[in-house]
Amino acid sequence: MAGSPTLLPEPRLGSTLRRDAWWIEIIPIIIMMGGFSIYATWRAFEGKSYAWGPYLSPFYSPLIDPLHHWWPFSPALLILAGPLGFRATCYYYRKALYRAFLFDPPACAVGESPNRNYRGETAFPFILQNVHRYFFYLAVLFIAFLWHDAIRSFFFDGHFGIGVGTVVLTINVILLSLYTLSCHSLRHLVGGKLDCFSCVTFGRPRFKAWSFFSFLNEHHMLFAWCSLVSVGFADFYVRMVASGAIRDLRIL
Numbered sequence: 001m002a003g004s005p006t007l008l009p010e011p012r013l014g015s016t017l018r019r020d021a022w023w024i025e026i027i028p029i030i031i032m033m034g035g036f037s038i039y040a041t042w043r044a045f046e047g048k049s050y051a052w053g054p055y056l057s058p059f060y061s062p063l064i065d066p067l068h069h070w071w072p073f074s075p076a077l078l079i080l081a082g083p084l085g086f087r088a089t090c091y092y093y094r095k096a097l098y099r100a101f102l103f104d105p106p107a108c109a110v111g112e113s114p115n116r117n118y119r120g121e122t123a124f125p126f127i128l129q130n131v132h133r134y135f136f137y138l139a140v141l142f143i144a145f146l147w148h149d150a151i152r153s154f155f156f157d158g159h160f161g162i163g164v165g166t167v168v169l170t171i172n173v174i175l176l177s178l179y180t181l182s183c184h185s186l187r188h189l190v191g192g193k194l195d196c197f198s199c200v201t202f203g204r205p206r207f208k209a210w211s212f213f214s215f216l217n218e219h220h221m222l223f224a225w226c227s228l229v230s231v232g233f234a235d236f237y238v239r240m241v242a243s244g245a246i247r248d249l250r251i252l
Helices: 022-046 081-088 091-100 126-152 164-181 184-192 203-217 220-242
Strands: none
Touching: 022 091, 022 220, 081 126, 091 220, 126 164, 126 184, 164 203, 164 220, 184 203, 203 220
């Protein structure tokens, strides 16, 4: 006996046969990414309270022309394109942004607007996201500066010490390093384009490196969110200390 045909919903934005609350998945993304974007933009233009003692906000590292000899605006604007470009073109963040802010589509098996000319990432401005691998190279350079800042945060007036800010900056650069090293572009660069590791020079070491970065890549989404929170909190902590709102506690 033939069953009754399933009637598909009329194609429109949000149409679906799903009975679960699929929209709950995108609410945290909207709150966290929207909130971070607003805070980071405000801080980038504020141009003050970004350094105290051995601490430097990650939003302002590397610090360029802080005395405004030739750049009259916030020093953060001189480096903003680097970390922003890396995150904006990140493969995971593309998925999150498309779903939460562009509803393209809002979720799996959920309809999107039928009145659109879909061209994927082949037209401006989305085609610019294909330069992600080059932003990765730039991100590695920023990680080197942030490690320098983290190591510097262990020294107060030339003497070794540990403050709460030291811990905050160190945890932040560790999470940012994990996020960067788990990038799909690095995994592909090391061995993702190879069909036979034993057929190339240094095949075994490359296979081990590829396996390691593949393991990190499995947790790329987790590192993306943790590093987003950590870099925002690191800047917030440095700002609070630099503005005199709170005092940095010395642990050692």
